[in-house]
Amino acid sequence: MRRDELLDAAECLLTEHGTGALTLAAVAERAGVSKGGLLYHFNSKEALVRAMIERLIADFDRLVAQQGHDSYGKNYVAATFAAVCGGQLRRWAVVTGAAGDPALLAPLREALTRWFREGLDAEADPMTAQVVRLACEGLWEIATHAPAVYTPEQYRDLERHLLSMLD
Amino acid sequence: MRRDELLDAAECLLTEHGTGALTLAAVAERAGVSKGGLLYHFNSKEALVRAMIERLIADFDRLVAQQGHDSYGKNYVAATFAAVCGGQLRRWAVVTGAAGDPALLAPLREALTRWFREGLDAEADPMTAQVVRLACEGLWEIATHAPAVYTPEQYRDLERHLLSMLD
DNA sequence: CCTACTGTACCGTCCGGACGGTACAGTGAG
DNA sequence: CTCACTGTACCGTCCGGACGGTACAGTAGG
Structure with missing residues (x-):
């Protein structure tokens, strides 16, 4: 295509x-x-940006679905690290592209809410589960804007630790 | 002024x-x-955006310094919640304004690195301390784009929980 | 008289978007 | 086999408008 x-x-x-x-x-x-x-x-330019947003959401959903853990929370963590460590840092860029008109961000806001709520009831410790998901969000920010903060090994340690928090 | x-x-x-x-x-x-x-x-327009970024950083540094906890990590958590719950969500907006030219974001990247590293050595459990800071970053994202996810009480619970993680 | 503005008039550039035209690969009728 | 027709995938050009920035004359307060 x-x-x-x-x-x-x-x-x-x-x-x-x-x-x-x-x-x-x-x-x-x-x-x-x-x-x-x-x-x-x-x-139109708007259509281009909208398509970028939609592809972004679809790609991440697919990535989560591809992970083989036993809960949505763990799959979400694994998908986040897979994307971040794999250099797929286009999320930030795409979002800024859509920031020209806030309405274009609506699908992303909806996706964000979904990513945050899905499978939360099934978690043993909801509070910890929320902290883990927030940390995943934060990871995007850090990986995008301050990549020097973590080495590849630290990423791996962090992933292991976040996954263990969900046991 | x-x-x-x-x-x-x-x-x-x-x-x-x-x-x-x-x-x-x-x-x-x-x-x-x-x-x-x-x-x-x-x-110039660039000067305007640069000033917004600088004010943003200075304001948050001041907010952190105003908190009365016994470690930078805790003050950082408290400042984040103070800003987020106080409706001071201009951070995202300002950043998008500067996204027109990546060079304008340099001061913010530097500040982000600083906010992430400062006082990390003094933490009892470095891994947990990092998770807490990442969660704070994530909180900005959620509060800005999916504010419906949390009620004010949940914010308070979350803050208490993150602070307790640093004990 | 200086600082901190206001208001207007204007320039050059860039950008989004519209439009007309082209090449070409099917495809179905006869 | 072929001719007519259709849909897809582009190219090149042009225009109206918006935007950043400049210039400059005027003015009210301290």
Whole structure:
């Protein structure tokens, strides 16, 4: 699908040069496509950003589902580390892209609420489970903005520790 | 200081209508000032955003220093909850404003690293201390994007719990 | 007389979006 | 086999508008 390559190009621009660089012309050039070609797939800039948000949510849901633990909470932790350590840090970038118009963030807000509530009743210690999920959120922030804070080994230790907190 | 009112106006626009609404004309109008008057204080849009970032960092540092606990970690937790529960959620908005150019975020990245490392050696259980700080980061995210997740009482419980984790 | 503005008029640039046209790979009728 | 037609995937150009920034004349307060 050429569509995905266009979304990739948009994400790259966002992560590398910020929202100011996210123009239709720049995305098109990055993807090796003309501006007209880009607008064929996404008939407005808003549609492009919306698609980025939707793909982001779908990808993470898929990642959670792929983990093989025995609770949603643990799968969520594992998916977070898989994404963060795998260098898939586009989340922040995509979100800033959508920050131009708060309405575009609505699907993400909804997803965030879902990620936070799902399977919480099944947890043995709800308070600890919440702390773990909050820590996962925080991890995104740190990995994106202050990656020097943790080494790969520390990430592994942290993951193990968070998973053990859910036992 | 009139300068602060201008920064307030810019933050309001950012939180309410997103980065797309942050134009010099709009900020001036919101603050009841002419565009010329705004440019008298901040001679470019970049300078305005930079000032917002700097004020954000300085304010949070002050808030941490105002807390009366016996460790930096606890003061950090208390300051986070004070800011989040007090409705001071401009952090996210300000950051998106600066996301137009990643270079503007450098001071914030530095502050984030500092907030994360300061007093970590003095903690009895470093791993737990890190989890607590990560959870604080996550709290910003949740409070900003999914405020319905927690009631005021849950915030209080969560704060008490995080503080107790540092004992 | 200086500081802190106001107000207006304006410029150059950039950006989103619209539009018309092109190439080409099917596909189904006869 | 072929001709007509359809849908997909683009290209190149153009325009209106918004935005950042400049310039400058004026003014009210201390």
